[in-house]
Amino acid sequence: MDTDQYLEVFLDESREHLQAVNDNILKLEKQPQDLNLVNDIFRSAHTLKGMAATMGYEDIASLTHKMENVLDLIRNHKLTVSTDIIDIIFQAIEYLEAMVSSISEGNDGKKDVTGLVQRLDQIEKGEPVNPIVQIDNVNESNFIHSNELDLDEFQITIVDQAKEQGFFPYQITVELTDDCILKGARAYMVFESLEGRGEIIRTNPSVEEIEEGNFAQSFSMVFLSKVAADSIKEIIGKVSEVKNVEIVNLVTISNSDKQQETSVDFENTVSAVKEETAATAEAESKPVTSSTTASKTIRVNLEKIDDLLNLFEEVVIDRSRLEVIAENLDNHDLTDTVEHLSRVSTDMQSLILAMRMVPIEQVFNRFPRMIRGLARDLNKQINLEIIGAETELDRTVIDEIGDPLVHLIRNSVDHGIELPEARKQAGKPEEGNLILRAFHSGNHVFIEIEDDGAGINRKKVKAKAIENGVISASEADLLDDNQVARLILSSGFSTADKVSDISGRGVGLDVVKNKIESLGGQISIESKVGKGSIFSIQLPLTLSIIATLLVKVKKETYAIPLSSIIETVILEKDQIMYAHGNKVMDFRGKVIPLVSMAKVFEIPANEVVEEQEYSVVIVKKGEKLTGLIVDSFIGQKEVVLKSLGNYLKDVFAISGATILGDGEVALIIDPNALVK
Structure with a gap:
């Protein structure tokens, strides 16, 4: 039997079943009497065993079969869930994940599972596990x-x-x-x-x-x-x-x-x-009833979606040209046709982009098990809270962001959150809190890792930075707490008193920073001594086609992503207020800063004109709002986002450029950089 044609389906479904087992085992440890969880885990293991046996991956079938036997004893009340059993099942999951990963890389997926199979067999027989x-x-x-x-x-x-x-x-x-x-x-x-x-x-x-x-x-x-x-x-x-x-x-x-x-x-x-x-696997044939409804899906190679998106970018550019031509010719039939084309292509665009987007929970799902293990190794009590796991991100970014997040989380668990005794002495609960949060803001996704631990020691970081020659003593005195915290992202920087095999605050964080920046993102740190730290990662959605508001500033045209815009307003001159010498405005009872785009981008003016009213675009970044002052609004337009290339990749507050229907090049604004 030729099984190659089923390989991709096997890999995808194996990952899904392993993730389901992983999630449910964590729940089972907290709810050991919940037999519904045991049944769900059993079904996933049973299905995985059957698929592996059919595909000829005998090591996977062997290990899942033994897992299945242990789970069967638990659900039939012949065995009680214990920490030791959970540990061995977690080890089995790690083995299975490694074998599936090996198969996906073109290998045979073989692994010596005999030792682990023997341990599961001992549990099944009620014998003490091998020392x-x-x-x-x-x-x-x-x-x-x-x-x-x-x-x-x-x-x-x-x-x-x-x-x-x-x-x-x-x-x-x-x-x-x-x-x-x-x-x-x-x-x-x-x-x-x-x-x-x-x-x-x-x-x-x-x-x-x-x-x-x-x-x-x-x-x-x-x-x-x-x-x-x-x-x-x-x-x-x-x-x-x-x-x-x-x-x-x-x-x-x-x-x-x-x-x-x-x-x-x-x-x-x-x-x-x-x-x-x-x-044994062939002889096993218990009927199972799935608690989930199968969805009607097909699996499409990501490269095909990329090719489709690249072709559609050209359609969007030609659509913009047709809109300009139709407007100039003033032909009713042509205008109707172009409008219909615009509506259809907009729907097509949404579908294509949605196909590339996947929930970030695919990355987040690996962390509960990791934190459980780290907490046990370090004798700490840690509660993990995940917020915004449904936040969607482009598949290419999802594939790359996992390792930096692993490093930052291990760093927070090891050196951020204190031991229970130290927390108790500081008047904190013995159980530390770690929050993993994701949310959209404009054309970006933000991922935050927040802990309520000891924070970053300002004096220690400053002293180490001066010792390493990163900054001078006079420069160090001018830095605020968050700027001092950012020093730990410097190359080779570490304040750890001893090297830890789990992490060292600062060790390798420069590599994390470089990786995030290679994805077009940024990392920032907020920390308060004794209160905790927040590592915030800003990542682009990397969508090639975005909806924007075109605005005019002097003779230049700029595009502002609609996803960042709250609304547009016209301000009279006497409505402008000042705070600390800077322009501000009253927006629905809240004072927000104003930023002149002409000043930010240093756009020359032929003559100085005293404005009597101002066109303002209100943009947001999380909970923060800022008003961008422009000369006029042109209108909404869907544009193709093009990179500025390596020579212009670090231009402040510019995320790319686009070609408009009349051939003019418009720069696309990154509002997150302008929010004060």
Whole structure:
């Protein structure tokens, strides 16, 4: 059976089921008596098992089958939900996510799940779960202790049997250079260099964390191979940005004498487990009733939508030209036809853009499980609140924003929120709050990470900035709290007293800043000592076609996105007020600042005319309002947003340009930059 044609469907549906399991497991931990949650998790695992077995991904089928057995015991009141069970199921989800990700990258999706399957099997039989057994190394001094490896009994058995079959068991520790930024990519290249030369049976940290770059500068693995150690060292050493490679031959393993009764053929162990579980999977056929209604959808490659959008941009430009021609010719039939074309094309445009937009919850959904794990590791109590998960963002931005958010959240959990004892002494609740918020503002999406932790220590940051030569002492005295907080985004900046494997406030934040700016976004920080911090990320929607209000300023035409505009007003001269020497106006009982676009963009005027009335566009950014003073309003127009290119990418308050129907180029305003 040729399954290639179903691969994309399998990957998409697998991700959906894994996310459903992930979400429901978190709920189950808080509501262990809710059998509806157990049933939902069971159905997702059952469906995933069936799909994987059909597609021939036996490791996935094997692991989900064992998960299914444990869940079946829970829903039949034969097993009680415990933290240990939740932990093992979470580990199984991580394995499954890694295998699905591997398949999506064109690999076979194979992974050694035997140890985890054994643990689930022990839970199913009511036996105590296998303890973690420490390697007893004859040359322990050669180890980098931050990367010590633990093997369970099954892995130790495999090492012993592999040695009998002529394999050398090595512990390999790879250290990358200090200036290596793409650590995950380098680690992946190390794994690739070892492909076909042996088997990796254990890594520290996990393979997923290593490939995501979530480690310091070194990582370790237990590698079984018939290749000599010197050759392996030479192979790994050829990968760029590898600073050092340490290889230790594992001669003895503690408790190995207990394993002699178990006969294991190293090369056939995994396949034997696969055959057994695949046979069980075929025999399993419980009827299930889905609680959700299937939607009628088709899956379309994103590149096809991109191509369609590019073609439609040309239609929009030609539509604008036709509108100008129809107006000049004053032909009734032509005008009616163009108006109908405009209405139809507007609807088409909305549909095309909607196809590219996806809810940001696809990114947010990974964080509850991550924060749960971090809180347990750090002995902290943390309540996560997610607001605005339904906020939609362009798919290309969604794919890129995940890693920066992971870094910022880990940073807040590790160094922002205090330990329960410290919070209690400061008069705070022992449970810290972390808020993840997303909302639209104009042609942008804002993502905020807010914690009620210790905040950023102004004195400490200033002292470190002066020590590192980022600013001078005289400059530091002129900075307000938020400007001081932004210093932690400087390259190589850190105030951490000790390096943490979870994060270090400031460590790598310059990389986060660079990543966000590469997406056309910005990051800002607000912090109050003892109260907490807010990291705010502003991202463009990256929509190619936007609705705007065209305005005239002197001889220039500008386009202001309609999504940022509250309303337009005409102000008489005597309605203009002043506060601290700046123009302000009364807008519905609220005093808001006024900004002259002619002054902002330094537009020259042929003659100075004393205005008797002002045309003002009221724009918003979140809760903040500002009035933009222009000369006149031209009207609404849908325009194609074009980039200004690399040479003009940093022009203040300009997000792009467009070509109007008469051939004139109009600059598109970024109102968020002008809101005071």
